[in-house]
Amino acid sequence: MPAGGKRPRYITPEGFRRIREEYDELFGVERPKLVEVISWAAGNGDRSENGDYIYGRKKLREIDRRIAYLSRVMKDAKVVDPSKAEKRDEVRFGATITLVDEDDRQRRVTIVGDDEAEAGEGRIGWSAPMARAFIGAKVGDERSVRLPAGERFYEVAEIVYPSPD
Known part of the structure; x- marks a missing residue:
């Protein structure tokens, strides 16, 4: 800090x-x-x-x-403008990631600032446990996330950043 x-x-x-x-x-x-x-x-x-x-x-x-x-x-x-991200092959602030859980269900989330997070719209704050679990991950990496309903495992299926304008 x-x-x-x-x-x-x-x-x-x-x-x-x-x-x-x-x-x-x-x-x-x-x-x-x-x-x-x-x-x-x-x-x-x-x-x-x-x-x-x-x-x-x-x-x-x-x-x-x-x-x-x-x-x-x-x-x-x-x-922080995610369209200017230099490392686009790993999860960082502003990345939209597609996750697949152990039941093969997909979930798509974008890692954003805590003040703009809106889980119902797929925007999770960068300091949330789910976002922290995936920071630095690459496609194919699997991570466990402790959620209120218990621990879940997700695999990173896709990482997308906005296109530079």
């Missing part, structure tokens, strides 16, 4: 773009609309029983927390 004990916040260019878009939407569109609703609701009298006002303030706190989080991510991000 670098000085200060903070783990690097690696992110792909695509992940950074998605985070930037969410930040811009929340800060430039959602938050101003909500502030307008809260101002309108505040003008309707007693705030203690004003549902629009109470809900609006709660929602505003949630948006502000998310904006602060996204801002920190962007500030600390180290964008």
Whole structure:
């Protein structure tokens, strides 16, 4: 880990773009609309029983927390472009790998930054146990992964990186 004990916040260019878009939407569109609703609701009298006002303030706190989080991510991000990977024959950050388990079921995952991980969409964070198990692996390598359902064995069937533009 670098000085200060903070783990690097690696992110792909695509992940950074998605985070930037969410930040811009929340800060430039959602938050101003909500502030307008809260101002309108505040003008309707007693705030203690004003549902629009109470809900609006709660929602505003949630948006502000998310904006602060996204801002920190962007500030600390180290964008790594996997299309510029030099060693394309082994699993590294940004690789999309096809794995085959002991039952011959295939699973395709892309190793991305922790802040852009979305397991349901096949994006796993680089510090997740599954990603760590495969970093450095080559096609044909078999690795065991300890999952909540128990230990599973996977073989690397394919490694793909985005094409350089």
